[in-house]
Amino acid sequence: TLPNGGTTATVALNDADLCGIFSGAFTNWNQVTNPDNGSLYPAGAITVVYQANNDGTTDLLTAHLQAVCPVPSGTTAVPVTFTVTQNFASLFPSSTPPSNFVAATGSSGVAASLLALSGAGVGYLGPDYTNTFLAPSSSPAKTNNLSVASLYNTTTKADVVPSYQNATLAIGAVTVPSGSNESNPSLWVPNASNPTTGYPISGTSQIITSQCYATHSDTPTVAASVIDFLTLHYESNVSIINGNGFDVVPSVYITAIKETFLSNLSGLKLNIGNKSVCGPLAGR
Structure with missing residues (x-):
């Protein structure tokens, strides 16, 4: 992201x-090549x-x-x-980045x-x-008005802006777990670190829940409430999520999540509150 005060990409990388x-x-923009025309950018120190x-x-x-x-290659x-x-x-010796690097805390600090x-x-x-x-609904986005760089996707050979639509394209290119692979939690984290389509730097946030929940007099429907929350997240909160520059996972993932974890249509007994699995367990 570059602080040039625009709404669309002004630099391609x-x-x-x-x-x-x-x-x-x-350390200088005259070392950086514009992928669209092969020329170097005008000189200027990079922080x-x-x-x-x-x-x-x-x-x-x-x-x-x-x-x-x-x-x-060709650098010193x-x-x-x-x-x-x-x-x-931590990537650098003694955890000390080069002198032209500046530390900040969180997205707001950056x-x-x-x-x-x-x-x-x-x-x-x-x-x-x-x-x-x-992020049309985000107050910090309205205040900051930062320009963003588009990134060149080497497979599609096109500049791609970091919109939520392009992030979703990248995630959608990753195969959804199926069959016995559905019981492996790590496979539910799509590896889109170098996607064949969409924005080249894309990924997901993970929602971690338990499968089994204890039932108490004051919380008689905990498992059902968790399922309701997740259903709301994937179905009803989309406009709020999009308005802040993010997206729910692609529809093929949503279907798989519902069939595996919010119901037992997959038949793997991985769904929240599954009675045959949770019956003998105390739950949370």
Whole structure:
């Protein structure tokens, strides 16, 4: 995200650009190549704003960098071995990023730092802190009005803006667990770190619940309430989620979630409150 005060993408970046910028190999925009015409951007020092707190946005960024880096050839900087992490600074020796990197806390802190840099910085943050093109209902987005960079998808060979629609395209390209694989929790986290379509840096947040819940006189329908909440999340809250720049998972995932965890149409007895599984258990 760049603090240039626009509503749509003003800069296009490819994987080599991302590797160079976030490793510290590129410290000036005249080292960064526009993927649309192969020319270098006009000169100007790059300040990278990263999240100092452990955060899921760092997890998504580093997952993509791990998939597409190392540092571009021809640079003099020490290469960074990118791994998936929520702690960005830990990627560097002694957990100390290069001198042109600035730490901030959370998406709100990154946005504030970018605004203070007045066009000289690049960072990463949630869409609800960017602009109303991405998050039309978000108050921070209205205030910040940050410009965003489009990313070049190497498979579709097109620049892609970080809209929730393009994130959903990326997630939808990942196969939904089926059969016996449905009982493996890790397979329900779509690996879209380098998707064949959509926005190249995309991922999901996880909702973790128990399967079995105890019934008490003051909470007689806990399991049913959890199911109602999740149904509401996937069906009725979509406009609120979209308005803040996010999306529910693609419909094929929603169907699988409902059939596996909110009912037992899958026949795997993984659904919340399944009597044959939860009957002898105390639950939560």
